[in-house]
Amino acid sequence: MVLAGCAAGTTEEETSTPGATESSASAELADIIVGTTDKVTALDPAGSYDNGSFAVMNQVFPFLFNSAQGNAEMVPDIAESGDFISPDVFQVKLKSGLKFANGNDLTASDVKFTFDRQQAIADDNGPSYLLSNLTSTEIVDDLTVNFNLSVANDQVFKAVLSSPAAPIVDEDVFSADSITSDDDIVAGNAFAGQYVITSYSFNELIQFEPYAGYKGVLGAPTNASVTLKYYADESNMKLDIQQGNIDVATRSLSATNIADLDADENVNVIYGPGGEIRYIVFNFNTMPYGAETADADAAKALAVRQAAAHLIDRDALSSQVYKGTYLPLFSYVPPGLPGANEALKDLYGATPDQAAAAKVLDDAGVATPVALNLQWNPDHYGESSADEYALVKSQLEQGGLFTVNLQSTEWVTYIGEALADGYPAYQLGWFPDYSDSENYLNPFFLEGGFLNNHFDNATVNEMLRDQVGEPNAATRVSMIEEIQNLVAAEVSTLPLLYGAQVAVAYSGVDGVIMDASFKLRFGSITK
């Protein structure tokens, strides 16, 4: 297992196949076949907000900012530069001579068009809410755009410019006020990323060829073409990679299949830092001793949460349930991102401590066993959720401190009830919108965030707002660390695991890079 260790905020080690070599300029470029189970919803950035669609967009659309291979740091991609010219205005200058593959010039007009239409269309399947800080977009000249922001010095904005809300589109091909169909986009050849799409069969097969006009940070692809094949069943994808029918398999293979492939000599399993997290949410109103229960007591409710934090054995969850494809997560920001720390390990230890849990409960006067209703979901977070929460239940019940009533609900009902105070404690997962620590904090712990678990800490709220606009990187890192420490003390949520990115490459295939951008770029794959 090769796992990249990620230094906060700076270049991380690349993760690639063992013995990877640079392909020489003189070597014939290969045709690569990649398999995936992540389906496309739409190629139009305004009409989709999912891994499958974004995986394709990353190959064919340009971004103003992006991360280079093996790195999560935001740098200009097709932009020449980008920075604040005043606290509320982020100015981007484009590189000159940019064109779409259909020959249309890529100018500031296309950039303004891109963001205006995202906000105008605001499709319910789309990512327009990521632009909530963007007030307006102005053209300064053919190559210069001003983004007017509602949050001063928004340090997250560069990351937003690399997110699913920000692929730059051709104003002559895309509609200004409605979703443009995949077929129209492909027919219009409205691409300016590393690749163009030469053949498109929706959720069956997509063929990419390098685009010579791309002038971004990723450089020219090192293969002749890529074919992306879609599978409905990851077991079929696993068989195809084992038989060499495809060159790379990515998203998503089950932990069991990955473990099986790890033992297969014909393939290499490549791991990289993952952004996906799995956690338990406590509803501060309805959990034991919650604010709206008959025996409401904030101190006792806190003791219950802290006791749970003392009892969870993340190593066991990681090894027994997920075979190491998910790793222990001891804080709210996963490793590799600026400000990531291990706040929960510092407070509650790395291994279960029944004595500490018992003491916390006893000191607060909590009678044991504590009856805890814990809800989980069987169909949205993978088939291993059942095993995961069965193990969580047994961990919490060790020593008789808790009795856990484990229940499951199907997703559509589940999420509605969870957000409506239906469950005292429940499972959730999260995949980041962009590679920035803010995306693991503000949506959860800032008042008005999506979680709605009634956690409300004035100091945390203020710090969350301030860190977004803090221009000094070191200061921002400190703030992020402190926020995690404060939240960990209250255990608003209990992070359990973070997922490693996993790809499988057939023998002889190199250049599969899984980095903290959480984007698999096809351009580096060779064989």
Place this chain on the structure above:
Amino acid sequence: MAKTQKSASSLLRYLGVRFLLIFPTIWILVTMVFVVMRMVGDPITASQGGKLSAEQLQVLITAAGYDRPILVQYFEYLAAIASGDFGTTLTNNRPVVELLATYGVATLELATYSMIVAFLVGFPLGMIAARKRDTVTDAGLRLFAILAYATPVFFVGLLLKLVFAVAIPILPVAGRVGVRSEIELAKLEGATGFYLIDAIKLGNEAIVLDVLKHAVLPATALGLLTAGIFLRLVRTNMISTLNADYIDAARSRGVSETKLVTKNALRPALIPIITVVGMQIALLLGGAVLTETTFEWKGLGFQLTEYLSARDYVAVQGIVALLAVIVALTNFLVDIIVAFVDPRVKF
């Protein structure tokens, strides 16, 4: 003359009634799907829940009109259907009609192969069972027919995969064609989507073989379901035909048993089977949903399960409506044929 005219007008009336029955059939199915889908959640919550707050979700749900009175949504939908507008899928903004055209061909291809398997297996075995009536062979074949009909098609599919694609890997485990063949087929101008035809058009023998290899397991799994029914039907009808006086007369004139079975008795025995074929189309399409999912055969059935998971009402209603139309029209065609061919049908 008067009798012929009366017969013709009766036939027209009979067929007219049969045709009109198509509409309430489709209406009932669409209504059932409409109601059931809305009882289990909306597509926005299915896709965006866990990312957006409850308030944000509600804003989107309201903007999309999913919280309007069900009757309002229902009558709007019926009006759209009546004008030929099957709508656009909610989860990926694709016209439902386009879905039907794209994936319907894949289902048609699977259904064709399966029907061939059903005929090739069910008819000869039925004839043998009739010929060997009340012997061990007959008992074995009847047991086979029951097992073929009663065993869930996805179980048969998984078993076949386990044996022929994993344990003895001589056939592909899933898909309509191999990856590399699929890449070549995607390059074909004017592709029909019926992979066997497209492979023949390409003139590539290896791809033709690849297509056929991929079809073996799913066609067998689905075809056996219908083969069991054909086997029993052929057996029953042939036994009653073989006991007819004219067969005895032929036998006494020295006609061989083989000729009696394959020629004299078979044709009359097939008439009732025509009636059943129409019903089997419905069974085949229902089985196709499970078979397509088991073998990742990306046809209408497969898409139906995908859109069901996403709570995409529009797509599910559209696909179900089309399947209902196919079944209803097929049964109508069978009614026409039977009216002409089967003397027992009165109108």
